[in-house]
Amino acid sequence: MKRMVVILTSIIFLTACSTNSPSSHTDHSQQHHSTHTDHNQNQSSEQEDHIKVAYSFKEGKAEANKDTVIQIHVQDEKGKPIERFDTTHEKKLHLIVVSKDLHYFNHIHPELKGKGLFEVTTRFPAGGEYKLFSDFVPTGGTATTKSEWVKVEGKPSASVSIQPDQNWTKSVNGKEITLETDRLQAGKETMLTFMIKDDQTKKPITNLEQYLGAVGHVVIITKDTNKYLHVHPMEEKATGPDAKFMTTFPQRGIYKIWAQFQHEGKVITVPFVVNVS
Secondary structure, X not given: OEEOOOOXXXXXXXXXXXXXXXXXXXXXXXXXXOOEEEEEOOOOOXXXXXXXXXXXXXXXXXXXXXXXXXEEEEEOOOOOEOOOEOOEXXXXXXXXXXXXXXXXXXXXXXEEEEOOEEEEEEOOOOEEEEEEEEEEOEOOOOOEEXXXXXXXXXXXXXXXXXXXXXXXXXXXXXXXXXXXXXXXXXXXXXXXXXXXXXXXXXXXOOOOEOEOOEOOEEEEEXXXXXXXXXXXXXXXXXXXXXXXXXXXXXXXXXXXXXXXXXXXXXXXXXXXXXXXX
16 A cells, blocks of 8 residues: 655635635546446547537636636537536536646536526636636436636736655644555556544544535546546445545546545545656
């Protein structure tokens, strides 16, 4: 097992389930590993290739530190709005927002307004480029992810270099989270195990709450943001102290992982950076 240890000092939460922690169209596929689902944008189904997603700002532009309404328009290949979506993990659409350097991460849930239009109000912490990833399932179709870069006006923050963590135990909101993995090898199934304890007493947390219908969620993005995975747990009804996720890293390189859990009504978001051989 590979174990790593680093201390995270602060994480800021935005909107529904977000964190202010370290981050062209893309594709998506669905793979099943026993009880979990791994959403992988690397591959695409024929149906997904016929789905179009356009992103816009209701006010015409986005400005840093101001309320911004993101609009997501979902259409078929003929430009007709797709109006029906399945509810997956309690939501019809999951929107992941990352900054270009992957320092900022936000997981929020736009509301379906009708005629293929989703909207959500959020704030971007600084000016610059952000990539938006939308996860959804059209009724009668397959899991789909579409993404696009957007520009936010305002003063940019200093870029943060993405470097692999050498040791992985992190302290977040009074919890100590350790990540263990059986391998970090491209093209091979990899088990990611998150072990959660009380930061002060080191007592294992055994009463994790359901977060979006599961013990936790994991989002993984490559350093260049071209590859995206949304991974669900092996045992969705687990309550801790361990939460296990199975995935396959599609290629070699540096990836950023965000794991999200809920305890005592608060969402905990923990970032890790790995180097996959």
